[in-house]
Amino acid sequence: MKQIKIYDTTLRDGTQSEEINLSVQDKVRITRKLDDLGVHYVEGGWPGSNATDKEFFQEIQNYALKNCKVSAFGSTHMNRLTPENDPNLNSLIESGAKAMSIFGKTWDFHATSALNVTLERNIELIRNSIGYLRPHVEELFFDAEHFFDGFKANPEFTINCLKAAYEAGADVLVLCDTNGGSMPEEVVEACKAVLEKIPGCNIGIHAHNDCDLAVANSLAAVQSGAVQIQGTMNGYGERCGNANLCSIIPNLELKLGYETIGQDKLTKLKETSTYITEIANLRPFLRQPFVGQAAFAHKGGIHVSAVLKDSTSYEHIDPLLVGNDRRVLLSDLSGKSNVLYKAKQYGYDLDKNDPAVQTILADIKERETIGFEYSAAEASFELLFFKAMGWSKRYFEFINFFVVDAKRKNDSEPFSEATVIVKVHGQENHTAASGDGPVNALDKALRKALEPFYPSLKEVRLQDFKVRVLSGAVRQAAGTSSNVRLLIESTDGKSQWTTMGVSHNIIEASWQALVDSINYKLFKDDPQKWPSR
């Protein structure tokens, strides 16, 4: 089976998206996740252009990677410098990256108008830069910027640029559709021309999605002989984004008979996509092919019964192949089977006519109408489930809270303070704490009241919280009185859990999620928790 190398540039070209901003540690985390997925190259950034990227290349050397090489990106050397004196090229060498991609102009109009050099000098810049770097790196790629526009305008010049890179030692000539304006048949024609004019070279493809064709163009290039695909996870990138590796990889593996990361690792695709969405702090795209939450969701009644009969009726692949799941929407049946499925996870083999199942379904439906969404907050669901199963233990009783945020003329930020009264074992505790904002103050005051009784709460840390203003059916009013859904992710060092609150008052939503988080921890550690059935 023919092997196609996957070159991920989420950390470099992907971050050109206006929505994305990654720290060094974010980049390290994503690199390790992509390494797990089995991509062949992770382009970490442009060490010559900013401090974050430079630091990333140092930091990543502390990690052993199993599958991928980290690649550094940079441009050909500056016209007024020699390669030896070009700080940009030298920072690539200093980066310690085992692979490098150097981009150069290959559109005549760009060489003369953007770089202000003659066409001959442009070719020299390419040749010099590749030649200088060659001995310093294991694998060296040439990114032919605006290749397709260049090839249409002046094919001879464009081919000569590529030839110079090839002769100077570039391992792969990557044809970049920088403006994303090319049609698949243009890609096919150009790939064939390059392979014919530069015998022995390897070509790659770097497509952008401005015509909604980046995936098609990437596949067309592979079918015309390309051996490397550059793209990003979830198609992140400037303007309409880069070619989406989450679509390209399964198409190559499952439809077209090429090997990329291998079908065993392909099952990690959905998980990797979600992980990167989370780190980038973006909203997932519901309809995203293969890995989206709706990719295998069935709504229409006809479809659903057909899918239950035989999934190939309305599914082009088994969702498990890419680590995704079938979802059956809006049907009482599906609701029940979901609850039964969860019950089994928690150790109960319930009958579908069990009254507890009805209670849980009714609870969920009622709460979903005001904006609860349990798929994102399993710990809150688990508490709901056990309550319906008869668990009635109350670890503490809420009496009162009071939160103040006060700011005066010369303060840089408000002073936030909370007081809480809770009753534990019949005893009222009144505590106060200040914090970085009202939620933090409330959290501190509540724990202060509970920790003397439940010392294990000291292990709990809040890792993250997310706030989403609800739109759609559950949105009740516009502006600052909209309903918000708030998720809190907690950890005690052993496990992690997410809880949820919904209210048009953000303090109330936070309070619900905090209370659930603490109750979940106490419930989890409670040896007495299992209600008998």
Add this chain to the structure above:
Amino acid sequence: MKQIKIYDTTLRDGTQSEEINLSVQDKVRITRKLDDLGVHYVEGGWPGSNATDKEFFQEIQNYALKNCKVSAFGSTHMNRLTPENDPNLNSLIESGAKAMSIFGKTWDFHATSALNVTLERNIELIRNSIGYLRPHVEELFFDAEHFFDGFKANPEFTINCLKAAYEAGADVLVLCDTNGGSMPEEVVEACKAVLEKIPGCNIGIHAHNDCDLAVANSLAAVQSGAVQIQGTMNGYGERCGNANLCSIIPNLELKLGYETIGQDKLTKLKETSTYITEIANLRPFLRQPFVGQAAFAHKGGIHVSAVLKDSTSYEHIDPLLVGNDRRVLLSDLSGKSNVLYKAKQYGYDLDKNDPAVQTILADIKERETIGFEYSAAEASFELLFFKAMGWSKRYFEFINFFVVDAKRKNDSEPFSEATVIVKVHGQENHTAASGDGPVNALDKALRKALEPFYPSLKEVRLQDFKVRVLSGAVRQAAGTSSNVRLLIESTDGKSQWTTMGVSHNIIEASWQALVDSINYKLFKDDPQKWPSR
């Protein structure tokens, strides 16, 4: 120029998306908007399947449409009935639609397993249904369900199904990639086979996006002889959606030399897309090709200076051709040229060495390190810009705010109250208000203090707010003390603006964004605002 007919099924197949739910009036509005855009057919629904769709076909007859025919959708008649007695077929006739699409099984496995009929009977159902409807309608289309799967499994049977429809009078045989699993080369091959085996027939294409190839497949079909394309606006639809007409139409018109709606109407594309997003009450997809808000957005400094020199450098088409706009984003990756571009928009022709430009860049960089991100909040940027240009008018002076959220045992939610002291024209105003949560209370109290002096503030409404917990470089600590960025979208009925606040205290972030929103409104309306240069 070859004419390709656009068949929009947003109102029928598009509403299979889990996110979309349209009323009769919504459907009427969308139909009229699509008529303005110049699509040839608008599929309004399945009158035999539900009351909303039935009502729509009655209601739409009250409107004169300029460009499109309304089309009704339905299935072949039931096995146990004759066409004459089939309520589904008769409801199509009663709908009064001038065009109809009838779908039938064309995959052998589906005919026998889902319909439980013999292959011969399946062909009869198609022939009878098309034949019965033919005299009642101007244009009649046959949607060959699962055509591509059927053609792979049993090409002879599938072609015979199509032949029956053609002979019974179908004007176009629409090849449906119902599961969305086909590759472009399979589409090409199948289109050619149908045109060869059924001389004289017209073919159409109906693609789904499960492989991220619906646009490519639709274009491939046209290039192989298809004359009708079925798709939806914004690619709405079940699972990964239908073929996106917002991408297909401009590709055909601007890239491939076909005529669809015509280039004059093409300039309404972005507006139509946005309108439908609004009616469907969905969040627009930022990176959507051609019509998305980021489709022609430029972030990187190199790109921006090149775009200003010559837009073809980094734009594959002129955004105005599809009614979209170029956007230049402000970010730490950007440089002077972005600021100069914005300055021009605000009426200043600044030199790149102007000290104001340096001040603004330094301001932006400093604020971006703590989490400000001006690309999302242009109004906050505009205030920053004019401050650097020497605008120093202060509409009010902050003295104090105080916010309380209190909840007691039996309250369903906290009571939120704010007090504010501001000085206007030398006079201190102390106001109080309660609200749905602390931010709403603060907003009300602040306006109460200012409206007596600035009555135009009564026009301002907060439309939306967004909260993002910052990760990445700007994230300072985990959990409830993370930095948050808060965006507030305001309107005064004439225009809309977005302002921003950043703090680890959500109250402070909200306050900053509220203050910016009010200052922006007052500044915008202030005839004295322009600082002289």
